[in-house]
Amino acid sequence: MTVSTLNAEQLSCFHFKASFSPCMILQLTRIDFDALEQQLKQTIAKAPNLFMGSPVVVDLEKIKTQGVLNFIKLKHILMSVGLVPIGVRGGNKEQHEAAIIDGLPILTNQKLTVNEKEQPAVHNTHKESTPTFAKFVTTPIRSGMQIYAKGCDLIVAAAVSPGAELLADGSIHIYGPLRGRALAGVQGNTDARIFCRTLENAELVSIAGYYLTKEDIQTNEAKDGTIQIYLDNTRVRILSL
Amino acid sequence: MTKIIVITSGKGGVGKTTTSASFAVGLAKKGYKTAVIDFDIGLRNLDLIMGCERRVVYDFVNVIRKEANLNQALIRDKHIKDLFILPASQTRDKEALTIEGVGLILAELNKTFDYIVCDSPAGIERGAQLAMYFADSAIVVTNPEVSSVRDSDRMLGLLTSKTKRAEEGRDPIEEHLLLTRYSPKRVTRGEMLSLSDVNEILAIPLLGVIPESPAVLRASNSGEPVILAEESDAGQAYADAIGRFLGEEIPHRFIAEKNHWLKRLLRFKEKEAI
Ligand SMILES: Nc1ncnc2c1ncn2[C@@H]1O[C@H](COP(=O)(O)OP(=O)(O)OP(=O)(O)O)[C@@H](O)[C@H]1O
Ligand SMILES: [Mg+2]
Numbered sequence: 001m002t003v004s005t006l007n008a009e010q011l012s013c014f015h016f017k018a019s020f021s022p023c024m025i026l027q028l029t030r031i032d033f034d035a036l037e038q039q040l041k042q043t044i045a046k047a048p049n050l051f052m053g054s055p056v057v058v059d060l061e062k063i064k065t066q067g068v069l070n071f072i073k074l075k076h077i078l079m080s081v082g083l084v085p086i087g088v089r090g091g092n093k094e095q096h097e098a099a100i101i102d103g104l105p106i107l108t109n110q111k112l113t114v115n116e117k118e119q120p121a122v123h124n125t126h127k128e129s130t131p132t133f134a135k136f137v138t139t140p141i142r143s144g145m146q147i148y149a150k151g152c153d154l155i156v157a158a159a160v161s162p163g164a165e166l167l168a169d170g171s172i173h174i175y176g177p178l179r180g181r182a183l184a185g186v187q188g189n190t191d192a193r194i195f196c197r198t199l200e201n202a203e204l205v206s207i208a209g210y211y212l213t214k215e216d217i218q219t220n221e222a223k224d225g226t227i228q229i230y231l232d233n234t235r236v237r238i239l240s241l
Numbered sequence: 242m243t244k245i246i247v248i249t250s251g252k253g254g255v256g257k258t259t260t261s262a263s264f265a266v267g268l269a270k271k272g273y274k275t276a277v278i279d280f281d282i283g284l285r286n287l288d289l290i291m292g293c294e295r296r297v298v299y300d301f302v303n304v305i306r307k308e309a310n311l312n313q314a315l316i317r318d319k320h321i322k323d324l325f326i327l328p329a330s331q332t333r334d335k336e337a338l339t340i341e342g343v344g345l346i347l348a349e350l351n352k353t354f355d356y357i358v359c360d361s362p363a364g365i366e367r368g369a370q371l372a373m374y375f376a377d378s379a380i381v382v383t384n385p386e387v388s389s390v391r392d393s394d395r396m397l398g399l400l401t402s403k404t405k406r407a408e409e410g411r412d413p414i415e416e417h418l419l420l421t422r423y424s425p426k427r428v429t430r431g432e433m434l435s436l437s438d439v440n441e442i443l444a445i446p447l448l449g450v451i452p453e454s455p456a457v458l459r460a461s462n463s464g465e466p467v468i469l470a471e472e473s474d475a476g477q478a479y480a481d482a483i484g485r486f487l488g489e490e491i492p493h494r495f496i497a498e499k500n501h502w503l504k505r506l507l508r509f510k511e512k513e514a515i
Contacts (some may be wrong), residue, residue: 139401140397140444141398142394142395142397142398142401143391143392143394143395143398144365144394144395144398145398159442159444161394161442162391162394162442163391163394163395164398177441179442
């Protein structure tokens with residue numbers, strides 16, 4: 001899908017890139033929503049079956065020197081052409097904040113995060129060769145099943161039944177109801193987070209070994225909407241976004 | 242194309258054998274050549290429910306061990322043409338069923354039958370996994386209670402991973418929910434999960450709701466599957482479910498509590514008072 005000539009590169013406002021995870025990367029090269037919508041429609045018309053319902057991650061790396069964009073509008077555009085935006089990567093801090101508020105999680109590779117901390121100036125050259133940044137699951141996770149995302153984030157676009165267990169070295173994003181257990185940062189990453197939609201029947205949530213049980217969760221106010229669970233020192237906090 | 246259907250549940254005593262018998266009869270009555278196989282080695286219930294226990298000579302395990310051939314072991318139903326029963330063995334040896342043996346028998350039946358209904362034993366162990374392994378379609382029998390729903394959910398997990406279709410990466414097995422022993426009255430009283438509670442967790446297409454009914458016990462005592470009791474609620478509910486299984490659009494019945502005239506009147510009065 002990559003447009004190869006330099007000329008086209010200048011005109012086009014996005015690239016589709018294959019990735020190692022089973023979802024597509026939409027790399028924005030400039031912020032122009034009208035052009036984006038039009039060009040997406042043209043591209044997708046050529047292979048509608050390839051794109052219909054595909055999860056996409058929006059890569060902001062090439063527009064990170066530019067301002068904050070309207071992610072709500074972006075989501076509408078993507079969904080109108082049959083793509084399902086599941087998060088963003090790359091980009092700057094302001095863009096991340098806006099993305100989270102508008103309901104798009106930041107999908108960052110664990111290793112990259114560490115590198116970024118150590119040397120904040122240079123970091124984006126090897127990004128594309130990173131083998132996995134998230135494990136992606138679209139089928140229901142039933143009672144007795146256990147899913148482990150080793151060395152990366154876990155994205156679940158399905159329901160998690162009571163008695164099912166999600167584990168990730170990184171963060172966990174759940175788009176269906178969470179009725180089982182979710183344990184993020186199981187190797188001790190205290191920056192790992194859990195994002196979910198409904199928490200009412202969750203059995204357990206844990207970050208880096210610190211956890212809340214069903215009873216703790218039920219006394220918490222935030223149970224619906226977009227929920228973020230993170231570690232504040234040694235306390236697991238539930239925050240409604 | 243022959244279709245292999247497994248009737249499964251995880252939890253015991255929820256109505257798998259009752260369902261297998263009625264399904265097999267229903268399909269055969271619609272003109273499909275149907276075999277129903279009892280995978281519950283050691284217990285042997287299906288032949289009782291089908292009313293053919295006295296005619297059992299050879300069984301499933303005899304055929305696997307090559308002590309009899311398939312035609313000797315298959316029992317032709319007394320009333321319905323095109324319906325055959327392969328009874329379970331009463332041997333204690335649960336290892337008697339092998340995956341190769343089951344595969345061979347199913348391949349043989351595949352040549353002449355339209356539908357093969359497999360009555361699974363309870364549990365999630367070997368017997369249940371063998372019953373589902375070759376299936377194209379699964380009917381998950383669930384009662385409206387938490388433990389049964391949890392077991393059905395586990396079963397659905399196994400169906401997506403532990404079947405031949407899953408192993409070969411073919412289209413996944415078709416999944417159908419059959420909610421049995423449903424009592425709208427007890428749902429209203431909060432003693433049972435409601436249809437929507439169950440649906441929310443399992444989230445697979447609903448084939449039907451079979452009401453809790455005295456007709457089921459009467460049917461098993463007389464050895465005539467309840468679907469043959471055509472005036473009974475459970476019999477009609479099974480007939481509807483088979484219609485839906487075959488692609489007919491039939492509205493669901495027996496889900497709402499019957500509105501008693503007295504209750505209706507009371508409700509009317511209540512409204513008036515407001
Ligand atoms: N709709 C119904 N209404 C009333 N009783 C029912 C109904 N369905 C099943 N039963 C009763 O429940 C009991 C168990 O039924 P059945 O043997 O079909 O279950 P099963 O799942 O095959 O059990 P097992 O796990 O032991 O093989 C029987 O006594 C049967 O009569
Ligand atoms: Mg049984």
